[in-house]
Structures are given as C-alpha cells and as structure tokens.
Amino acid sequence: MSAPAEARTNSARLAARPVAAAVDALPAGRTALDHGAIAYRPAGIAAPMPLLVVMHGAGGSAANMLQPLEEAADRHKVLLLSLQSSGRTWDLIERVGRSPDRVPRADFGPDVRRTDAVLRTLFQRVPVDPRRIVIGGFSDGATYALSLGMANAGLFRGVIALSPGFFVFPDRTDTRQRLFVAHGRKDDVLLFAQAEGIAGLLRQAGADVRFRPFDGGHQISRAIVDEGLAFALGG
Template sequence: MLYVPEDHSVDKPAMLVVMLHGAGGNARQGLGMLQDVAETEGFLLMTPESRAPSWDLIMGDYGQDVAFLDQALDQVFSRYAVDPERVVLAGFSDGASYALSLGIINGDLFKHIVAFSPGFAAPRDSHGAPRLFVSHGDKDGVLPVARCSRRIVPQLEAAGLEVRYHEFKGGHVVPPEIVGEAIDWLNAAGGR
C-alpha cells in the first residue's frame, strides 16, 4: 500500500517512509500506524506486506520479500518525487528487526532506519552510514528489552553506527509520543 499526501508535488521531492509490519501483520497495520503523521508531515508512506507470515529473513534467509520490496520501490520512484536523501526504512517488532538488518545492508539507499521494538539485527555487511532510531518498551512481554534492544543497540554502536535509543515505560506497542519523537528525529536529521 502507498499513501500519498494531498499536497504532494513533483516539484518538491518528499521523504519516503517504508514501514514494515510485525509477524502475522499486514500492510494496513503499518499504514494505520503512520498515515495521519504522513499527511501532517507531508511524506510518502509505503507499507509493503511480507510474502509469508513474517519477513523472509525471520523465516530463514533473504529472498522473495527483498524482490517484492525492490519492485515496489521501483514503482514509487518512477511515479512520485522522492528525495533520495530522505528514504527511511522503518518497522515494528519483526518488521523492526528486518528494517535494521536490511536497512544496514542497504544504508546507501536507506539513510535513516526507525526500529520500534526490534528482536534482533542481523546485517551480513553494511553500505553507507545510516542513522538509527530504536525504541523499546521496558515491559515488553513479546520481545523483552533486556534480551533485545539492550543488546542490539550497543552492538550497533560498536559497529560505528549512530543510534538514538529511547526506552519507554510500556509493553510491545508504539505509543503516539514515540512516533512523534521518531518524526522529530527524522526532521532534525534533514528528514523534512
């Protein structure tokens, strides 16, 4: 699914946020999480859907989801004005794990990565120097923060990546204030 703000113009390239859903989720969930903000902030919002119950890396290796993402991105880039410096890969839960893993590998395309409650990061290599925003609830019962983000973030920083980390009071959710903080972070980084 693709959401295009009402004021989008070919004369003014916009930020593109690619939002990946969690395991068992769908494209509508990613759209619902960010659509209002996309309209207010004026960015394009693409919410692809995994080919299986979760993203291919979580199921074993990269494959059909990467091919699908490539096709979807090609279509968006050919039809809409996208600022190549403001292409963001974001996700929630398994989608956040996939965003970190695939985004770091493709850091020359995805300059910014937003990971809401990731379980892991497993990039095989890295290209570019993407900036990262990671958030996680301190009471997450699905992907416990102690086993996930509290381990992931130091590893990413040790690899030389710039990470903004926010641990909030709550569970396996993305509170509106965390979405707002991520958008503010993107805007401050030239995302607007």
C-alpha cells in the first residue's frame, strides 16, 4: 500500500500552536495528559524547548512508544509527547483496512481531534519553540505521522517515519519541511520496498527527504533515531 491517496486532507488540520506567554509548569520526567498521552521532559532542558510528538505502532501504547525514546530525548534535550490512538491503531489506518478496495485515502477521524486537544494542553503548560516541532512514529504510527505531519507543515518542521507502510499526500507539499524515512531491509512486517516507494514518491513531489535503509528488521534503532532527530530538527 505504498501508493498515495487522493488529496483530501481538510480533516487533518491541527489548530493548536505554541503559546508565547505559556507558564513553565511541566516537571521533569513523565507527566500523564488527557486521552492517554504522556509527556516526558528531560532534566535540565531550557525553555523554549524543541518538541518531538511520537505515535506508536498497531496494538502499542503511548507508554511503550515512549520507553525507547527517552534516552534520545535526554541526549538531544528534546521534550517528548507520546500520543495514544483511540483504537487498536490510528484512525486513518483502521479506515483503510475496512475499505473494500484497501486503497489509502485521506480519511482522518477522531485521532486528529485528540491530537489537537493534547497539543493545546501541552502548549499551555510549557514554552515550546515553534520553529523546532517534529512529529514521528513507528510502523502504523509512522504512516500516521507522515500523513498528518505533511498536512500540517505549518506546525511541524519535520517528520520522522520509522518503518511506514504508506502515506497520503497533503493538498500541497511544503518543500521546506524535512522528511526522514527509515526502514530495515529485513523487515518482515512492512516490506522494505514499501518505504523505497514512499521515498521515491516524496522526491518526485519535490520534498526534502532523507531515506535511511538499515540492516535490521521491524525495530527502532538508537542510531537511526539520533540521525532522524538531527535531520528533522535541522541539526
């Protein structure tokens, strides 16, 4: 399912934006937020701070997605926000799975509204650098992050897609947005060729994309996360 969908992404729009006068009221460590989301603030991070929003894979959770990324957040001094899908996976992927032809379409649902609500809350509680906000995910979460992130290029400087299965094109591709796509050559869950196809389509659209193959399976690699963060944040 590496082909793009029709451009119909109005329902993907996020209205939340960082608040310049936000009071710094988020403690170090993990903080539970609404809709099952969890924020992680590294010790010693200064405001306004960069933000990485992350999305778990199918059957996963905000907590288990956060765990392998906390050390990266500590190293890069990045605030983490791990989101929780409303169903077993993200609404876009669930709707593709239920469609008769299984063709990806920009059919977003309640997870967009949940994401917007959590971001609004976070932006009220901590000063975030509006120039350094990145969204990322793994597996189904990578599919969703790439699709939602590209539809909201005004909010997200970059996207980190770790082992995505497909994506849907936004109405317009913002060539200033940095897109990082990584996939294991031995992945037996989502085929490596799918990610190659995604990277090719993004390049054809004029996107600033870095495709990073690696010798591994369906997994999150520390080195890949470090490279993705540095690239997406503009380092």
